[in-house]
Amino acid sequence: MFGFMRKKEEAVSEEQKPGLFSRLKQSLTKTRQQFTIALSQSLLGSQVSDAEFLETIETQLLMADVGVAASEKIVAHLISARAKQTTQDAPHLQEVLNTALVDILKPCEQALKISAHKPYVILMVGINGAGKTTTIGKLAKHLQAEGKKVMLAAGDTFRAAAIEQLSVWGERNQIPVISGVQGGDSAAIIFDALQAAKARDMDVVIADTAGRLHTQQHLMAELAKIKRVIGKFDSHAPHEVLLVLDAGSGQNAMQQAKQFQAATDVSGIVLTKLDGTAKGGIVFALAEELKLPIRFLGVGEAIDDLRAFNAEDFVAALFEDK
Amino acid sequence: MFDNLSQRLQQTVAQLTGKGRLTEDNIQEALRNVRIALLEADVALPVVKDFLETVKSRAIGAEITQTLNPGQAFIKVVSDELTALMGTANSTLNLKAQPPVVILMAGLQGSGKTTTAAKLAKLLIDQEKKTVMLVSCDVYRPAAIKQLETLALQLNTPFFASHSHEDPATIAKAALTAASNQGCDVLIVDTAGRLHIDTDMMQEIKTLHGVMQPTETLFVVDSMTGQDAANTAKAFNDALPLTGVILTKTDGDARGGAALSIRQITGKPIKFIGVGEKIDALEAFHPDRMANRILGMGDVLTLVEEAKRKIDEKQAQKVAKKIQKGQFDLQDFRDQLKQMQDMGGMGSLLKKLPMGLKLPQSAVDDKMFVQFTAMIDSMTLQERRYPALIKGSRKIRIAQGSGTQVPDVNRMLKQFMQMEKMLKKFNKKGSMKNMMRQMQGMMPPGGMPGGLPPF
Numbered sequence: 001m002f003g004f005m006r007k008k009e010e011a012v013s014e015e016q017k018p019g020l021f022s023r024l025k026q027s028l029t030k031t032r033q034q035f036t037i038a039l040s041q042s043l044l045g046s047q048v049s050d051a052e053f054l055e056t057i058e059t060q061l062l063m064a065d066v067g068v069a070a071s072e073k074i075v076a077h078l079i080s081a082r083a084k085q086t087t088q089d090a091p092h093l094q095e096v097l098n099t100a101l102v103d104i105l106k107p108c109e110q111a112l113k114i115s116a117h118k119p120y121v122i123l124m125v126g127i128n129g130a131g132k133t134t135t136i137g138k139l140a141k142h143l144q145a146e147g148k149k150v151m152l153a154a155g156d157t158f159r160a161a162a163i164e165q166l167s168v169w170g171e172r173n174q175i176p177v178i179s180g181v182q183g184g185d186s187a188a189i190i191f192d193a194l195q196a197a198k199a200r201d202m203d204v205v206i207a208d209t210a211g212r213l214h215t216q217q218h219l220m221a222e223l224a225k226i227k228r229v230i231g232k233f234d235s236h237a238p239h240e241v242l243l244v245l246d247a248g249s250g251q252n253a254m255q256q257a258k259q260f261q262a263a264t265d266v267s268g269i270v271l272t273k274l275d276g277t278a279k280g281g282i283v284f285a286l287a288e289e290l291k292l293p294i295r296f297l298g299v300g301e302a303i304d305d306l307r308a309f310n311a312e313d314f315v316a317a318l319f320e321d322k
Numbered sequence: 323m324f325d326n327l328s329q330r331l332q333q334t335v336a337q338l339t340g341k342g343r344l345t346e347d348n349i350q351e352a353l354r355n356v357r358i359a360l361l362e363a364d365v366a367l368p369v370v371k372d373f374l375e376t377v378k379s380r381a382i383g384a385e386i387t388q389t390l391n392p393g394q395a396f397i398k399v400v401s402d403e404l405t406a407l408m409g410t411a412n413s414t415l416n417l418k419a420q421p422p423v424v425i426l427m428a429g430l431q432g433s434g435k436t437t438t439a440a441k442l443a444k445l446l447i448d449q450e451k452k453t454v455m456l457v458s459c460d461v462y463r464p465a466a467i468k469q470l471e472t473l474a475l476q477l478n479t480p481f482f483a484s485h486s487h488e489d490p491a492t493i494a495k496a497a498l499t500a501a502s503n504q505g506c507d508v509l510i511v512d513t514a515g516r517l518h519i520d521t522d523m524m525q526e527i528k529t530l531h532g533v534m535q536p537t538e539t540l541f542v543v544d545s546m547t548g549q550d551a552a553n554t555a556k557a558f559n560d561a562l563p564l565t566g567v568i569l570t571k572t573d574g575d576a577r578g579g580a581a582l583s584i585r586q587i588t589g590k591p592i593k594f595i596g597v598g599e600k601i602d603a604l605e606a607f608h609p610d611r612m613a614n615r616i617l618g619m620g621d622v623l624t625l626v627e628e629a630k631r632k633i634d635e636k637q638a639q640k641v642a643k644k645i646q647k648g649q650f651d652l653q654d655f656r657d658q659l660k661q662m663q664d665m666g667g668m669g670s671l672l673k674k675l676p677m678g679l680k681l682p683q684s685a686v687d688d689k690m691f692v693q694f695t696a697m698i699d700s701m702t703l704q705e706r707r708y709p710a711l712i713k714g715s716r717k718i719r720i721a722q723g724s725g726t727q728v729p730d731v732n733r734m735l736k737q738f739m740q741m742e743k744m745l746k747k748f749n750k751k752g753s754m755k756n757m758m759r760q761m762q763g764m765m766p767p768g769g770m771p772g773g774l775p776p777f
Binding site: 063064067128159213216251253277278279282 | 358361362363364366367430431432433434437462463464465466468469470471472473476517518519544546547548549550551553554571573574575576577579580599
């Protein structure tokens with residue numbers, strides 16, 4: 001706890017409270033650098049052959065976890081664009097590439113809107129270690145800043161000390177946490193929390209769940225049950241099911257997303273850990289295939305390191321020069 | 323996706339069938355398929371490129387034997403190289419140091435360090451009969467210390483209590499003294515997850531390493547990691563003298579290409595894999611299995627290997643000669659049955675074929691093979707040599723000797739006769755080579771090598 005506060009203070013003083021956009025860009029710096037180097041190499045010299053140019057682009061896309069199919073599609077798009085144009089100037093091609101990438105992500109740019117339903121129920125799902133609990137802590141802060149009264153439900157009754165972890169986030173945000181015992185029934189605890197939230201006139205309940213691999217059918221069935229039980233409290237609930245995905249994950253993220261969607265009707269994605277060198281390129285494939293809104297990006301461990309997703313920013317931050 | 327990959331590689335095998343040898347030209351498409359397979363499996367691109375170069379140079383001019391067609395030979399090169407890169411099997415922990423032996427866990431957030439620390443403790447307690455102390459130096463993540471404490475309690479193993487306002491190095495030092503005083507064999511030090519680009523945090527774990535002088539420094543990594551595995555592995559390996567890697571969450575359906583990237587970049591052995599939620603779900607690492615998983619080939623490669631190893635070439639030739647002379651007898655029939663069984667029986671052979679090549683299980687009955695063998699074993703040498711001798715009373719004796727009924731014996735003889743007839747037919751058509759080719763056509767694609775009669 002104290003260690004965390006110390007760390008946070010240091011972080012803030014070092015960075016002089018950067019703005020939202022610069023913070024995101026900063027967290028994506030590594031990605032941008034790689035793209036920029038590659039692009040300037042391939043674009044500045046007009047002598048570069050088509051094959052070389054396209055291979056460089058493809059390489060960069062692949063190394064960003066964009067995946068073979070999506071990368072090939074983007075490259076194919078560039079080939080046709082290059083064929084049409086008369087001048088082969090770098091800025092133009094970069095624009096074409098930017099536009100192509102933004103076009104893919106644009107439909108996913110849908111912010112989370114808390115409707116008038118009270119309590120508005122958000123169910124958090126994802127595999128182990130994706131960052132569900134940390135995201136809840138940040139999300140609670142974010143919603144509080146919007147003037148909402150938030151309550152947390154400690155639905156992860158499996159992992160050791162998961163309840164304690166969520167409780168600490170509750171303390172930090174000074175919001176109530178409804179919890180049971182470890183090994184207890186997750187659905188029952190969340191149901192209790194919903195009743196408590198109604199009694200206490202809460203605006204939002206964020207329900208944590210245990211991390212689970214999407215291949216564990218019995219655990220996925222448990223998740224579906226949790227959702228059904230929430231539905232008994234309010235037939236419109238959960239109003240939002242957020243799938244938390246690690247930006248560092250590779251092509252398997254697609255399987256994860258599909259399985260979680262099948263079990264719980266995921267309505268939005270949170271992409272975490274974008275402050276490392278991970279590029280999160282899998283979102284391009286996710287956007288094309290599943291068309292799920294990307295609600296937030298996690299860009300650090302501090303309590304306010306949560307950003308709304310913006311397609312232009314995301315792509316611009318990839319390519320922009322310093 | 324799984325099916326697509328398998329199919330893609332099956333295609334590779336098919337495309338190369340009929341080629342006399344592997345050349346730069348005819349393996350282009352095959353290499354492309356392998357490249358896609360590896361990328362889809364999340365192997366880092368630079369590693370993929372290196373790997374394909376190696377495969378290319380090894381594959382061109384690779385030996386095409388009678389037991390492996392060109393497609394299989396190519397896949398075998400890929401598999402062999404992949405397995406070789408994965409390192410040796412079952413690297414164990416080095417516990418031969420002055421106790422308490424220190425094991426330091428390092429890795430990114432959410433890779434599974436704490437859970438793995440507990441699993442490792444369990445493994446050392448159960449399998450190595452060690453006394454193990456656990457300590458957490460994670461003063462950042464809320465309740466991380468509590469998490470390890472709960473797990474230690476479950477394992478009923480010593481836990482060194484720490485607090486989140488303490489300094490990690492101070493905690494670790496105190497734990498070392500405590501473990502020493504309590505006569506513990508092993509001290510497992512859990513640490514906070516950290517980003518490899520966070521210089522402060524990387525310095526912290528370097529300091530921790532300096533203070534503890536661990537015998538084992540294990541990098542814990544999520545098997546679902548994508549291309550970034552290359553960056554993180556390099557950074558951790560540069561910062562710390564890693565002694566090994568633990569790959570977690572392999573019970574998912576990720577192909578785990580990260581394993582190859584990490585292995586290639588760090589050169590350190592992968593020692594264990596996490597295989598489930600339970601505290602005992604930690605297993606030794608098998609390079610060959612991981613290689614197959616990355617390629618998504620089922621155990622088709624194992625099959626290729628086994629067929630090659632277990633079939634006695636000389637005996638196969640002997641049988642071939644006999645067939646040519648029209649002298650195939652029950653003894654040869656028995657030898658063939660035996661070979662099939664040595665390879666794990668028909669059921670096991672079929673199971674090893676990748677998806678899409680499934681035959682109904684009823685099509686093969688391993689029990690029948692056992693029965694047939696028992697019957698032939700109950701025959702005299704003369705009967706085996708001249709099956710025509712076997713009439714009424716002999717049949718009764720054979721049935722009694724093998725614990726079967728006379729109709730069973732009849733069925734076996736009928737089957738043998740059918741086979742003999744078929745073999746003669748092949749023989750008439752021409753050379754041995756011709757027959758081999760025909761038989762291969764009857765085998766499941768990518769499956770059994772020549773030299774076995776079709777059952």
